Amino acid sequence: MGYLSCNAESAIATCDPYNWDRIKKPKLRNKPNNKLFKIREFSHSELESATNGFSAQSFLGKGSHGSVYRAVLDDGKLIAAVKRTTISSTSTTPEEHSHAFCNNRTNCNNNGTTPAENEIEILSRIRNPRLVNLLGFCVDSKEKKLIVVEFMPNGSLYDLLHSSPRPPGWTRRVRLALQIAKAVESLHASNPPVIHRDIKSSNVLLDQTWNARLGDFGLALRGHVEDVRVRCTPPAGTLGYLDPGYLAPADLSTKSDVFSFGILLLEIISGRNAIDVNYSPPSVVDWAVPLIRYGEFAGICDPRIGPHGDPSVIRQLAVLAARCVRSTAEKRPAMAEVVDCLKTISKRVHAPIWSNLGRRVGRERKPAPLITWEACDVSEEMAKSSKLGNRRNRKVSSVSGAELETKTIGTPGERVPRSKSIGSVSEIKMGLDPNPGVNQAAAVGRRKHELAVKMPVVRLSKSRSMGVLQSTRLQVHCKERGFMFKVVKNPNVGDLDESKLLIGLDKEPHKGLESLM
Numbered sequence: 001m002g003y004l005s006c007n008a009e010s011a012i013a014t015c016d017p018y019n020w021d022r023i024k025k026p027k028l029r030n031k032p033n034n035k036l037f038k039i040r041e042f043s044h045s046e047l048e049s050a051t052n053g054f055s056a057q058s059f060l061g062k063g064s065h066g067s068v069y070r071a072v073l074d075d076g077k078l079i080a081a082v083k084r085t086t087i088s089s090t091s092t093t094p095e096e097h098s099h100a101f102c103n104n105r106t107n108c109n110n111n112g113t114t115p116a117e118n119e120i121e122i123l124s125r126i127r128n129p130r131l132v133n134l135l136g137f138c139v140d141s142k143e144k145k146l147i148v149v150e151f152m153p154n155g156s157l158y159d160l161l162h163s164s165p166r167p168p169g170w171t172r173r174v175r176l177a178l179q180i181a182k183a184v185e186s187l188h189a190s191n192p193p194v195i196h197r198d199i200k201s202s203n204v205l206l207d208q209t210w211n212a213r214l215g216d217f218g219l220a221l222r223g224h225v226e227d228v229r230v231r232c233t234p235p236a237g238t239l240g241y242l243d244p245g246y247l248a249p250a251d252l253s254t255k256s257d258v259f260s261f262g263i264l265l266l267e268i269i270s271g272r273n274a275i276d277v278n279y280s281p282p283s284v285v286d287w288a289v290p291l292i293r294y295g296e297f298a299g300i301c302d303p304r305i306g307p308h309g310d311p312s313v314i315r316q317l318a319v320l321a322a323r324c325v326r327s328t329a330e331k332r333p334a335m336a337e338v339v340d341c342l343k344t345i346s347k348r349v350h351a352p353i354w355s356n357l358g359r360r361v362g363r364e365r366k367p368a369p370l371i372t373w374e375a376c377d378v379s380e381e382m383a384k385s386s387k388l389g390n391r392r393n394r395k396v397s398s399v400s401g402a403e404l405e406t407k408t409i410g411t412p413g414e415r416v417p418r419s420k421s422i423g424s425v426s427e428i429k430m431g432l433d434p435n436p437g438v439n440q441a442a443a444v445g446r447r448k449h450e451l452a453v454k455m456p457v458v459r460l461s462k463s464r465s466m467g468v469l470q471s472t473r474l475q476v477h478c479k480e481r482g483f484m485f486k487v488v489k490n491p492n493v494g495d496l497d498e499s500k501l502l503i504g505l506d507k508e509p510h511k512g513l514e515s516l517m
């Protein structure tokens with residue numbers, strides 16, 4: 001039995017009673033592997049030598065909360081990834097605050113724990129082949145926590161979708177989507193449930209056999225919605241993936257993860273970033289949902305690979321994604337249902353080529369009613385919207401069009417190749433359009449072809465997890481406009497070159513944003 005001590009308040013026994021519960025109920029669906037497992041405590045010198053002194057050669061990448069290094073441990077028998085966070089539970093400097101996107105009352109994102117402590121606490125209780133599992137931790141002399149997790153040698157799903165010279169085919173995309181869905185479902189099926197809150201393609205890593213693993217539990221919350229901890233943790237997530245209905249702690253549910261998964265599924269289908277200012281509308285939801293409503297399924301497929309030979313595969317994937325991003329959380333499917341749908345789709349993707357021959361030679365063939373329009377609320381709204389006009393369209397799409405700070409737009413209709421530049425939020429100010437139907441109506445009107453309005457060249461960087469801004473004015477904005485994002489250069493960010501996206505739901509204005517509100 002391993003025992004992990006993070007700090008006096010949050011000492012964690014890996015033999016948690018919750019895990020005993022699950023061990024007693026082995027038949028639970030997709031039960032995470034909650035067998036007791038050892039969490040190692042590494043010495044700092046051990047990790048230092050395993051990463052060649054945290055050298056540039058060992059550097060794997062940088063996230064919102066710190067840097068990640070490849071570590072060779074146990075005489076080469078164990079390769080791991082070490083996350084060195086930029087904040088400690090005792091740190092107080094403004095720089096550290098801004099690195100952690102913390103509000104100005106605490107340097108912690110979750111009620112007294114830093115993202116690193118939070119990740120250790122959550123991952124020490126769950127273990128699953130679909131997750132980037134915890135191997136151990138280390139506390140350095142400045143009380144900073146270093147997290148040691150399984151090393152994922154094949155990069156992230158983000159890189160695979162957006163930077164790979166050989167974009168994955170449909171079989172692989174559906175397999176990856178199913179693996180991620182299973183990972184999320186296993187979190188939601190835990191007792192108490194774990195809500196990840198930061199599902200996105202850069203947090204899906206690929207293991208040595210190219211299977212998807214969900215990682216980065218820095219923002220995850222473990223508990224029931226009524227638990228104090230969940231109720232007191234302000235909203236956080238990443239722009240483009242964040243559930244627009246998640247405006248206050250009480251709004252959080254597993255359905256927020258379902259929304260983010262829906263965005264990820266649209267990204268997998270289309271190869272488009274969640275937010276891409278090279279397109280109008282920049283939000284993948286605003287772009288894809290109107291096309292899905294009008295049955296233009298081929299229009300949302302990644303043009304680098306084209307639609308799947310069996311149109312029902314794309315239809316089912318698209319409708320599933322549209323259901324996940326429904327604006328009403330209760331109408332979104334549970335992850336268990338998402339897994340079932342993807343399993344069925346997966347079987348169709350794998351169906352032998354001759355099963356499609358009927359259609360190819362012109363023989364009429366009914367698509368399998370796996371996810372029919374009738375079963376999908378989107379169809380109801382489609383029918384309503386055609387009666388009520390485009391103003392109704394806004395109700396379906398949860399994340400409305402992002403508003404560009406600059407209005408300079410190139411020639412409408414001019415085709416712009418899909419840019420690999422990363423849809424981010426650095427140079428732009430984004431808000432939920434107060435008239436979201438306008439964007440969507442335009443999208444529908446020109447739906448026969450992909451919308452391609454050339455935007456000013458903006459070099460973008462990867463969307464980052466965001467923290468919390470405390471602002472009454474922004475809260476008012478949120479209420480008045482439905483929901484509002486502000487993306488600005490944050491002068492407090494220090495050496496992080498990323499601009500930070502902040503969403504405010506509380507009292508005191510954040511210095512960096514005050515002037516922009």
Ligand SMILES: Nc1ncnc2c1ncn2[C@@H]1O[C@H](COP(=O)(O)OP(=O)(O)OP(=O)(O)O)[C@@H](O)[C@H]1O
Nearest residue numbers: 060061062063064068081150151152202216464465
């Ligand atoms: N276990 C791992 N194995 C290999 N590479 C990893 C591992 N974990 C993270 N990385 C890489 O390190 C980089 C930083 O990861 P990290 O999770 O800290 O941030 P992120 O997900 O990119 O951004 P954010 O913190 O905003 O969510 C990423 O490029 C990621 O691919």
